[in-house]
Protein backbone atom coordinates (compact mmCIF):
# COMPACT_ATOMS: atom_id res chain seq x y z
CA UNK A 1 0.00 0.00 0.00
CA UNK A 2 1.43 3.40 -1.01
CA UNK A 3 2.44 5.79 1.76
CA UNK A 4 0.21 8.82 2.42
CA UNK A 5 1.59 12.26 3.18
CA UNK A 6 -0.02 14.44 5.81
CA UNK A 7 0.78 18.11 5.18
CA UNK A 8 0.61 20.07 8.46
CA UNK A 9 -0.26 23.77 8.46
CA UNK A 10 -2.58 25.20 11.13
CA UNK A 11 -3.09 21.86 12.85
CA UNK A 12 0.12 21.16 14.81
CA UNK A 13 -1.29 18.34 16.94
CA UNK A 14 -1.70 14.58 17.01
CA UNK A 15 -5.07 14.55 18.80
CA UNK A 16 -8.30 15.47 17.02
CA UNK A 17 -6.75 16.13 13.63
CA UNK A 18 -9.14 15.23 10.79
CA UNK A 19 -6.72 14.88 7.86
CA UNK A 20 -3.98 13.25 9.97
CA UNK A 21 -6.46 10.71 11.29
CA UNK A 22 -7.67 9.92 7.76
CA UNK A 23 -4.10 9.57 6.44
CA UNK A 24 -3.17 7.23 9.27
CA UNK A 25 -6.29 5.09 8.85
CA UNK A 26 -5.82 4.67 5.11
CA UNK A 27 -2.21 3.63 4.83
CA UNK A 28 0.40 1.50 6.54
CA UNK A 29 2.92 4.30 6.06
CA UNK A 30 2.35 7.85 7.14
CA UNK A 31 4.72 10.61 6.02
CA UNK A 32 4.02 13.73 8.11
CA UNK A 33 5.46 16.94 6.66
CA UNK A 34 5.56 20.65 7.40
CA UNK A 35 6.62 22.95 4.57
CA UNK A 36 8.38 26.09 5.81
CA UNK A 37 6.85 28.30 3.14
CA UNK A 38 8.33 31.79 3.52
CA UNK A 39 5.55 33.42 1.47
CA UNK A 40 2.89 32.21 3.88
CA UNK A 41 4.98 32.80 6.98
CA UNK A 42 4.89 36.57 6.46
CA UNK A 43 2.33 39.37 6.10
CA UNK A 44 -0.66 39.03 5.93
CA UNK A 45 -0.61 35.39 7.06
CA UNK A 46 1.77 35.26 9.98
CA UNK A 47 3.53 37.91 12.02
CA UNK A 48 6.85 37.48 13.85
CA UNK A 49 5.16 36.60 17.14
CA UNK A 50 3.04 33.83 15.63
CA UNK A 51 6.03 32.58 13.63
CA UNK A 52 8.05 32.23 16.82
CA UNK A 53 5.20 30.47 18.60
CA UNK A 54 4.72 28.24 15.57
CA UNK A 55 8.36 27.26 15.61
CA UNK A 56 8.11 26.20 19.29
CA UNK A 57 4.90 24.34 18.48
CA UNK A 58 6.61 22.50 15.63
CA UNK A 59 9.38 21.38 17.98
CA UNK A 60 6.74 19.99 20.34
CA UNK A 61 4.95 18.28 17.47
CA UNK A 62 8.20 16.69 16.32
CA UNK A 63 8.62 15.16 19.81
CA UNK A 64 5.01 14.00 20.03
CA UNK A 65 5.29 12.28 16.68
CA UNK A 66 8.57 10.68 17.70
CA UNK A 67 6.95 9.21 20.81
CA UNK A 68 4.52 7.45 18.50
CA UNK A 69 7.28 6.20 16.22
CA UNK A 70 6.65 8.75 13.43
CA UNK A 71 9.16 11.21 12.03
CA UNK A 72 8.25 14.76 11.07
CA UNK A 73 9.80 15.78 7.76
CA UNK A 74 10.44 19.51 7.41
CA UNK A 75 11.11 20.99 4.01
CA UNK A 76 11.63 24.62 3.08
CA UNK A 77 10.27 26.20 -0.08
CA UNK A 78 7.25 26.35 -2.28
CA UNK A 79 4.67 23.66 -1.34
CA UNK A 80 3.74 23.07 -5.01
CA UNK A 81 7.31 22.00 -5.67
CA UNK A 82 8.20 20.44 -2.33
CA UNK A 83 5.12 18.26 -1.98
CA UNK A 84 5.49 16.84 -5.49
CA UNK A 85 9.17 16.19 -4.78
CA UNK A 86 8.45 14.45 -1.48
CA UNK A 87 5.59 12.40 -2.99
CA UNK A 88 7.95 11.15 -5.71
CA UNK A 89 10.67 10.35 -3.19
CA UNK A 90 8.42 8.28 -0.96
CA UNK A 91 6.06 6.98 -3.63
CA UNK A 92 2.95 8.54 -2.07
CA UNK A 93 -0.14 8.70 -4.24
CA UNK A 94 -1.94 11.24 -2.07
CA UNK A 95 -1.33 14.24 0.16
CA UNK A 96 -3.91 14.94 2.86
CA UNK A 97 -4.26 18.31 4.56
CA UNK A 98 -6.70 20.42 6.58
CA UNK A 99 -8.28 23.40 4.86
CA UNK A 100 -7.46 27.01 5.72
CA UNK A 101 -9.74 29.84 4.59
CA UNK A 102 -7.43 32.80 3.95
CA UNK A 103 -7.76 33.78 0.27
CA UNK A 104 -4.05 33.30 -0.51
CA UNK A 105 -3.98 29.95 1.26
CA UNK A 106 -7.04 28.76 -0.65
CA UNK A 107 -5.25 29.71 -3.89
CA UNK A 108 -2.11 27.91 -2.70
CA UNK A 109 -4.10 24.75 -2.01
CA UNK A 110 -5.50 24.91 -5.53
CA UNK A 111 -2.01 25.25 -7.02
CA UNK A 112 -0.75 22.31 -4.95
CA UNK A 113 -3.71 20.18 -6.09
CA UNK A 114 -2.94 21.02 -9.73
CA UNK A 115 0.79 20.30 -9.36
CA UNK A 116 0.09 16.94 -7.73
CA UNK A 117 -2.56 16.06 -10.33
CA UNK A 118 -0.11 16.85 -13.12
CA UNK A 119 2.18 14.28 -11.49
CA UNK A 120 -0.57 11.67 -11.25
CA UNK A 121 -1.23 12.21 -7.53
CA UNK A 122 -3.98 13.89 -5.57
CA UNK A 123 -4.48 16.41 -2.79
CA UNK A 124 -7.38 15.78 -0.44
CA UNK A 125 -8.38 18.47 2.02
CA UNK A 126 -10.49 18.20 5.17
CA UNK A 127 -12.59 20.40 7.39
CA UNK A 128 -10.77 20.74 10.70
CA UNK A 129 -10.14 24.39 11.54
CA UNK A 130 -13.82 25.18 12.11
CA UNK A 131 -16.97 23.37 13.11
CA UNK A 132 -18.97 24.61 10.15
CA UNK A 133 -17.52 25.91 6.90
CA UNK A 134 -18.55 28.97 4.94
CA UNK A 135 -21.35 27.40 2.90
CA UNK A 136 -22.64 25.07 5.62
CA UNK A 137 -24.56 27.62 7.69
CA UNK A 138 -26.59 29.93 5.47
CA UNK A 139 -29.62 32.15 5.90
CA UNK A 140 -33.09 31.04 4.75
CA UNK A 141 -32.37 32.69 1.39
CA UNK A 142 -29.14 30.75 0.95
CA UNK A 143 -26.78 33.64 1.69
CA UNK A 144 -23.92 33.83 4.19
CA UNK A 145 -24.71 35.40 7.54
CA UNK A 146 -23.24 38.84 8.12
CA UNK A 147 -24.73 39.33 11.58
CA UNK A 148 -23.37 37.28 14.44
CA UNK A 149 -26.52 36.68 16.56
CA UNK A 150 -28.63 34.85 13.95
CA UNK A 151 -25.51 33.00 12.80
CA UNK A 152 -24.85 31.79 16.33
CA UNK A 153 -28.51 30.77 16.73
CA UNK A 154 -28.40 28.76 13.51
CA UNK A 155 -25.10 27.23 14.59
CA UNK A 156 -26.35 26.14 17.97
CA UNK A 157 -29.23 24.26 16.34
CA UNK A 158 -26.76 21.98 14.50
CA UNK A 159 -25.43 18.69 15.83
CA UNK A 160 -22.06 18.74 17.56
CA UNK A 161 -18.94 17.09 16.14
CA UNK A 162 -16.88 14.62 18.13
CA UNK A 163 -13.09 14.96 18.16
CA UNK A 164 -11.07 12.58 15.98
CA UNK A 165 -9.01 9.95 17.82
CA UNK A 166 -5.37 10.55 18.65
CA UNK A 167 -2.83 9.47 16.06
CA UNK A 168 -1.79 5.86 16.64
CA UNK A 169 1.72 4.39 16.71
CA UNK A 170 3.57 4.02 13.41
CA UNK A 171 2.50 0.83 11.64
CA UNK A 172 5.56 0.57 9.43
CA UNK A 173 8.79 2.49 8.90
CA UNK A 174 8.94 5.47 6.61
CA UNK A 175 10.85 4.95 3.35
CA UNK A 176 14.62 5.46 3.76
CA UNK A 177 16.46 8.55 2.65
CA UNK A 178 13.82 11.22 3.22
CA UNK A 179 15.72 14.34 4.19
CA UNK A 180 14.45 16.92 6.64
CA UNK A 181 15.62 20.46 7.33
CA UNK A 182 16.58 20.78 11.01
CA UNK A 183 14.11 23.02 12.77
CA UNK A 184 16.99 24.83 14.48
CA UNK A 185 18.11 26.19 11.11
CA UNK A 186 14.66 27.70 10.50
CA UNK A 187 14.02 29.19 13.91
CA UNK A 188 13.10 32.83 13.32
CA UNK A 189 14.64 35.67 15.31
CA UNK A 190 12.40 35.86 18.34
CA UNK A 191 10.86 39.23 19.25
CA UNK A 192 11.94 40.65 22.62
CA UNK A 193 8.49 39.81 24.02
CA UNK A 194 9.13 36.08 23.44
CA UNK A 195 10.42 35.72 27.01
CA UNK A 196 6.78 36.19 28.10
CA UNK A 197 5.14 33.83 25.61
CA UNK A 198 3.26 30.90 27.13
CA UNK A 199 4.65 27.38 26.61
CA UNK A 200 4.06 26.12 23.08
CA UNK A 201 2.81 22.70 21.99
CA UNK A 202 -0.19 20.45 22.25
CA UNK A 203 0.50 19.29 25.78
CA UNK A 204 0.66 22.88 27.06
CA UNK A 205 -2.55 23.71 25.19
CA UNK A 206 -4.45 20.80 26.73
CA UNK A 207 -3.15 21.67 30.20
CA UNK A 208 -4.28 25.30 29.82
CA UNK A 209 -7.67 24.15 28.59
CA UNK A 210 -7.98 21.81 31.57
CA UNK A 211 -7.12 24.57 34.03
CA UNK A 212 -9.56 27.02 32.47
CA UNK A 213 -12.40 24.47 32.32
CA UNK A 214 -11.83 23.50 35.95
CA UNK A 215 -12.80 26.94 37.25
CA UNK A 216 -12.27 30.05 35.07
CA UNK A 217 -15.02 29.15 32.61
CA UNK A 218 -17.67 29.09 35.36
CA UNK A 219 -16.88 32.73 36.14
CA UNK A 220 -16.28 33.77 32.54
CA UNK A 221 -19.56 35.72 32.38
CA UNK A 222 -18.45 38.02 35.20
CA UNK A 223 -14.66 38.04 34.77
CA UNK A 224 -14.11 38.19 31.03
CA UNK A 225 -14.27 41.98 30.66
CA UNK A 226 -11.78 42.84 33.40
CA UNK A 227 -8.17 42.72 32.22
CA UNK A 228 -6.75 42.79 35.76
CA UNK A 229 -8.57 39.56 36.67
CA UNK A 230 -6.16 36.64 36.51
CA UNK A 231 -7.66 33.79 34.46
CA UNK A 232 -10.70 35.88 33.48
CA UNK A 233 -10.33 34.55 29.93
CA UNK A 234 -8.70 31.36 28.67
CA UNK A 235 -5.70 32.89 26.80
CA UNK A 236 -5.94 29.91 24.47
CA UNK A 237 -5.99 31.98 21.28
CA UNK A 238 -2.29 31.36 20.39
CA UNK A 239 -2.99 27.62 20.52
CA UNK A 240 -6.10 27.94 18.38
CA UNK A 241 -4.00 30.03 15.98
CA UNK A 242 -1.40 27.36 15.24
CA UNK A 243 -3.71 24.43 15.87
CA UNK A 244 -2.09 22.97 18.96
CA UNK A 245 -5.67 22.93 20.19
CA UNK A 246 -8.55 21.73 18.03
CA UNK A 247 -11.96 23.35 18.08
CA UNK A 248 -13.85 20.03 18.44
CA UNK A 249 -11.75 19.11 21.47
CA UNK A 250 -12.38 22.50 23.08
CA UNK A 251 -16.15 22.29 22.57
CA UNK A 252 -16.43 18.66 23.67
CA UNK A 253 -14.44 19.27 26.84
CA UNK A 254 -16.48 22.39 27.48
CA UNK A 255 -19.63 20.26 27.36
CA UNK A 256 -18.16 17.84 29.90
CA UNK A 257 -17.20 20.71 32.21
CA UNK A 258 -20.61 22.26 31.73
CA UNK A 259 -22.38 19.04 32.70
CA UNK A 260 -20.44 19.00 35.97
CA UNK A 261 -20.57 22.75 36.58
CA UNK A 262 -24.16 23.09 37.77
CA UNK A 263 -26.56 25.96 37.18
CA UNK A 264 -24.18 28.57 38.56
CA UNK A 265 -21.56 27.89 35.96
CA UNK A 266 -23.97 27.64 33.05
CA UNK A 267 -23.85 31.28 32.01
CA UNK A 268 -20.07 31.34 31.86
CA UNK A 269 -19.99 28.17 29.76
CA UNK A 270 -22.61 29.50 27.37
CA UNK A 271 -20.79 32.79 26.86
CA UNK A 272 -17.43 31.07 26.32
CA UNK A 273 -19.05 28.88 23.68
CA UNK A 274 -20.28 32.10 22.03
CA UNK A 275 -16.66 33.27 21.74
CA UNK A 276 -15.69 30.08 19.96
CA UNK A 277 -18.59 30.69 17.60
CA UNK A 278 -17.24 34.23 16.94
CA UNK A 279 -14.07 32.52 15.74
CA UNK A 280 -15.95 30.45 13.17
CA UNK A 281 -18.12 33.47 12.31
CA UNK A 282 -15.14 35.57 11.22
CA UNK A 283 -13.59 32.62 9.36
CA UNK A 284 -16.78 32.25 7.32
CA UNK A 285 -16.90 36.02 6.75
CA UNK A 286 -13.36 35.88 5.33
CA UNK A 287 -14.17 32.85 3.19
CA UNK A 288 -17.39 34.34 1.81
CA UNK A 289 -16.20 37.94 1.51
CA UNK A 290 -12.45 37.70 0.84
CA UNK A 291 -12.23 41.45 0.22
CA UNK A 292 -12.28 41.95 4.03
CA UNK A 293 -8.60 41.00 3.87
CA UNK A 294 -7.44 44.59 3.53
CA UNK A 295 -10.62 46.44 2.55
CA UNK A 296 -13.77 47.51 4.35
CA UNK A 297 -16.62 45.00 4.39
CA UNK A 298 -18.86 47.96 3.50
CA UNK A 299 -17.17 49.40 0.40
CA UNK A 300 -18.47 52.95 0.99
CA UNK A 301 -16.11 53.17 3.96
CA UNK A 302 -13.10 52.63 1.74
CA UNK A 303 -13.65 56.29 0.81
CA UNK A 304 -12.99 57.56 4.34
CA UNK A 305 -10.27 60.19 4.43
CA UNK A 306 -8.38 59.11 7.52
CA UNK A 307 -6.64 62.27 8.68
CA UNK A 308 -4.49 61.02 11.60
CA UNK A 309 -0.80 61.83 11.87
CA UNK A 310 2.36 59.72 12.00
CA UNK A 311 3.21 61.21 15.38
CA UNK A 312 -0.12 60.11 16.83
CA UNK A 313 0.34 56.62 15.42
CA UNK A 314 3.81 56.41 16.98
CA UNK A 315 2.40 57.54 20.36
CA UNK A 316 -0.36 54.91 20.14
CA UNK A 317 2.15 52.16 19.29
CA UNK A 318 4.44 53.12 22.15
CA UNK A 319 1.67 53.52 24.74
CA UNK A 320 2.22 57.26 25.16
CA UNK A 321 -1.14 58.81 24.24
CA UNK A 322 -1.89 60.21 27.69
CA UNK A 323 -4.95 57.93 27.99
CA UNK A 324 -3.89 55.40 30.66
CA UNK A 325 -6.10 52.47 29.70
CA UNK A 326 -5.00 52.75 26.06
CA UNK A 327 -1.34 53.10 27.00
CA UNK A 328 -1.38 50.24 29.51
CA UNK A 329 -2.95 47.97 26.88
CA UNK A 330 -0.38 48.86 24.21
CA UNK A 331 2.56 48.48 26.58
CA UNK A 332 1.20 45.06 27.59
CA UNK A 333 0.94 44.03 23.92
CA UNK A 334 4.47 45.23 23.18
CA UNK A 335 5.91 43.42 26.19
CA UNK A 336 4.01 40.13 26.04
CA UNK A 337 2.46 39.61 22.58
CA UNK A 338 -1.00 39.39 24.15
CA UNK A 339 -3.84 41.84 24.73
CA UNK A 340 -7.16 41.24 26.48
CA UNK A 341 -10.24 41.41 24.24
CA UNK A 342 -11.82 44.40 26.03
CA UNK A 343 -8.57 46.31 25.63
CA UNK A 344 -8.33 45.39 21.94
CA UNK A 345 -11.72 47.02 21.43
CA UNK A 346 -10.72 50.12 23.42
CA UNK A 347 -7.39 50.70 21.66
CA UNK A 348 -8.83 49.92 18.22
CA UNK A 349 -11.66 52.35 18.71
CA UNK A 350 -9.25 54.97 20.05
CA UNK A 351 -6.95 54.63 17.04
CA UNK A 352 -9.73 54.84 14.48
CA UNK A 353 -12.18 57.22 16.16
CA UNK A 354 -10.03 59.48 18.35
CA UNK A 355 -6.84 59.53 16.30
CA UNK A 356 -8.65 59.00 12.98
CA UNK A 357 -6.03 56.58 11.73
CA UNK A 358 -7.14 53.79 9.40
CA UNK A 359 -8.03 50.43 10.91
CA UNK A 360 -5.65 48.81 8.43
CA UNK A 361 -2.67 50.48 10.14
CA UNK A 362 -3.79 49.21 13.52
CA UNK A 363 -4.53 45.77 12.12
CA UNK A 364 -1.00 45.58 10.73
CA UNK A 365 0.53 46.64 14.05
CA UNK A 366 -1.52 44.03 15.93
CA UNK A 367 -0.57 41.45 13.36
CA UNK A 368 3.12 42.16 13.86
CA UNK A 369 2.90 41.83 17.65
CA UNK A 370 0.04 39.49 18.54
CA UNK A 371 0.78 35.92 19.40
CA UNK A 372 -2.65 34.99 18.07
CA UNK A 373 -2.52 37.32 15.03
CA UNK A 374 -5.02 35.84 12.61
CA UNK A 375 -6.32 37.45 9.42
CA UNK A 376 -9.99 36.52 9.92
CA UNK A 377 -10.32 37.49 13.61
CA UNK A 378 -8.04 40.52 13.34
CA UNK A 379 -9.81 42.02 10.35
CA UNK A 380 -13.15 41.18 12.00
CA UNK A 381 -12.18 42.78 15.32
CA UNK A 382 -10.69 45.89 13.73
CA UNK A 383 -13.60 46.44 11.40
CA UNK A 384 -16.07 45.86 14.24
CA UNK A 385 -14.30 48.57 16.24
CA UNK A 386 -13.89 50.98 13.33
CA UNK A 387 -17.55 50.55 12.34
CA UNK A 388 -16.71 49.42 8.79
CA UNK A 389 -17.37 45.69 9.09
CA UNK A 390 -20.06 43.05 9.30
CA UNK A 391 -22.11 43.35 12.42
CA UNK A 392 -20.03 46.36 13.44
CA UNK A 393 -20.54 48.74 16.31
CA UNK A 394 -22.31 51.60 14.49
CA UNK A 395 -19.93 54.38 13.47
CA UNK A 396 -21.52 56.77 15.98
CA UNK A 397 -20.78 54.47 18.93
CA UNK A 398 -17.47 55.80 20.18
CA UNK A 399 -15.95 54.54 23.40
CA UNK A 400 -14.81 57.15 25.88
CA UNK A 401 -11.45 55.68 26.97
CA UNK A 402 -11.61 57.13 30.48
CA UNK A 403 -15.13 55.74 31.08
CA UNK A 404 -14.09 52.37 29.68
CA UNK A 405 -11.10 52.39 32.02
CA UNK A 406 -13.25 53.32 35.01
CA UNK A 407 -15.73 50.55 34.18
CA UNK A 408 -13.35 47.72 33.37
CA UNK A 409 -10.31 48.60 35.48
CA UNK A 410 -12.07 50.40 38.34
CA UNK A 411 -9.19 50.22 40.81
CA UNK A 412 -6.61 51.00 38.13
CA UNK A 413 -4.80 47.72 38.89
CA UNK A 414 -4.11 46.92 35.24
CA UNK A 415 -2.99 50.48 34.53
CA UNK A 416 -0.56 50.46 37.47
CA UNK A 417 0.88 47.13 36.33
CA UNK A 418 1.90 48.56 32.95
CA UNK A 419 2.45 52.24 33.62
CA UNK A 420 4.96 52.59 36.43
CA UNK A 421 4.70 56.40 36.21
CA UNK A 422 1.14 56.10 37.57
CA UNK A 423 1.83 53.50 40.24
CA UNK A 424 1.12 55.85 43.14
CA UNK A 425 -1.88 57.63 41.65
CA UNK A 426 -5.15 56.91 43.48
CA UNK A 427 -8.00 55.13 41.69
CA UNK A 428 -10.21 58.23 41.43
CA UNK A 429 -7.54 60.14 39.48
CA UNK A 430 -5.88 57.37 37.50
CA UNK A 431 -8.18 57.30 34.46
CA UNK A 432 -7.69 61.00 33.61
CA UNK A 433 -4.35 62.22 34.92
CA UNK A 434 -4.45 64.83 32.15
CA UNK A 435 -7.17 66.69 34.08
CA UNK A 436 -4.68 67.37 36.83
CA UNK A 437 -1.60 69.30 35.61
CA UNK A 438 0.07 69.11 39.02
CA UNK A 439 -0.21 65.34 39.00
CA UNK A 440 1.15 65.13 35.46
CA UNK A 441 4.18 67.21 36.28
CA UNK A 442 4.91 64.86 39.21
CA UNK A 443 4.53 61.64 37.24
CA UNK A 444 6.29 62.34 33.90
CA UNK A 445 3.31 60.67 32.25
CA UNK A 446 2.36 62.42 28.94
CA UNK A 447 -0.61 64.74 28.74
CA UNK A 448 -3.39 63.56 26.38
CA UNK A 449 -2.34 63.92 22.73
CA UNK A 450 -5.94 64.71 21.71
CA UNK A 451 -9.13 65.91 23.38
CA UNK A 452 -11.65 63.05 23.25
CA UNK A 453 -14.71 65.30 23.04
CA UNK A 454 -13.27 67.33 20.15
CA UNK A 455 -12.11 64.24 18.25
CA UNK A 456 -15.49 62.60 18.66
CA UNK A 457 -17.14 65.46 16.75
CA UNK A 458 -14.49 65.35 14.01
CA UNK A 459 -14.84 61.60 13.65
CA UNK A 460 -18.62 61.76 13.28
CA UNK A 461 -18.15 64.37 10.53
CA UNK A 462 -15.57 62.13 8.82
CA UNK A 463 -18.00 59.21 8.72
CA UNK A 464 -20.96 61.37 7.70
CA UNK A 465 -18.98 62.69 4.75
CA UNK A 466 -18.80 59.24 3.16
CA UNK A 467 -22.32 58.23 4.14
CA UNK A 468 -23.93 61.08 2.20
Ligand SMILES: Cc1cc2nc3c(=O)[nH]c(=O)nc-3n(C[C@H](O)[C@H](O)[C@H](O)COP(=O)(O)OP(=O)(O)OC[C@H]3O[C@@H](n4cnc5c(N)ncnc54)[C@H](O)[C@@H]3O)c2cc1C
Pocket residue numbers: 224233234235236237238240241275276278279280282339340341342344345348366370372373374375377378379380381382385
Ligand atom coordinates in the same frame (compact mmCIF):
# COMPACT_ATOMS: atom_id res chain seq x y z
C1 LIG B 1 -9.32 44.80 17.29
C2 LIG B 1 -9.35 43.32 17.57
C3 LIG B 1 -8.41 42.48 17.00
C4 LIG B 1 -8.42 41.10 17.27
N1 LIG B 1 -7.48 40.31 16.68
C5 LIG B 1 -7.50 38.96 16.90
C6 LIG B 1 -6.54 38.10 16.29
O1 LIG B 1 -5.67 38.53 15.50
N2 LIG B 1 -6.59 36.77 16.59
C7 LIG B 1 -7.53 36.25 17.45
O2 LIG B 1 -7.53 35.05 17.70
N3 LIG B 1 -8.46 37.04 18.01
C8 LIG B 1 -8.48 38.37 17.78
N4 LIG B 1 -9.42 39.17 18.37
C9 LIG B 1 -10.50 38.53 19.17
C10 LIG B 1 -10.22 38.39 20.67
O3 LIG B 1 -9.78 39.61 21.20
C11 LIG B 1 -9.21 37.30 21.01
O4 LIG B 1 -9.56 36.10 20.35
C12 LIG B 1 -9.18 37.04 22.51
O5 LIG B 1 -8.86 38.21 23.20
C13 LIG B 1 -8.18 35.95 22.84
O6 LIG B 1 -8.11 35.78 24.22
P1 LIG B 1 -8.58 34.43 24.91
O7 LIG B 1 -7.97 33.27 24.23
O8 LIG B 1 -8.34 34.59 26.37
O9 LIG B 1 -10.12 34.44 24.58
P2 LIG B 1 -11.38 33.79 25.31
O10 LIG B 1 -12.20 34.93 25.78
O11 LIG B 1 -11.03 32.76 26.27
O12 LIG B 1 -12.17 33.15 24.07
C14 LIG B 1 -11.90 31.81 23.62
C15 LIG B 1 -11.51 31.79 22.18
O13 LIG B 1 -12.56 32.26 21.35
C16 LIG B 1 -12.02 32.93 20.22
N5 LIG B 1 -12.50 34.32 20.23
C17 LIG B 1 -12.86 35.05 21.30
N6 LIG B 1 -13.31 36.26 20.92
C18 LIG B 1 -13.22 36.29 19.59
C19 LIG B 1 -13.52 37.27 18.60
N7 LIG B 1 -14.05 38.46 18.92
N8 LIG B 1 -13.29 36.97 17.32
C20 LIG B 1 -12.79 35.77 16.96
N9 LIG B 1 -12.49 34.81 17.84
C21 LIG B 1 -12.70 35.06 19.13
C22 LIG B 1 -10.50 32.89 20.35
O14 LIG B 1 -10.04 31.79 19.61
C23 LIG B 1 -10.32 32.66 21.83
O15 LIG B 1 -9.11 32.04 22.17
C24 LIG B 1 -9.42 40.55 18.11
C25 LIG B 1 -10.38 41.41 18.68
C26 LIG B 1 -10.34 42.77 18.42
C27 LIG B 1 -11.37 43.66 19.05
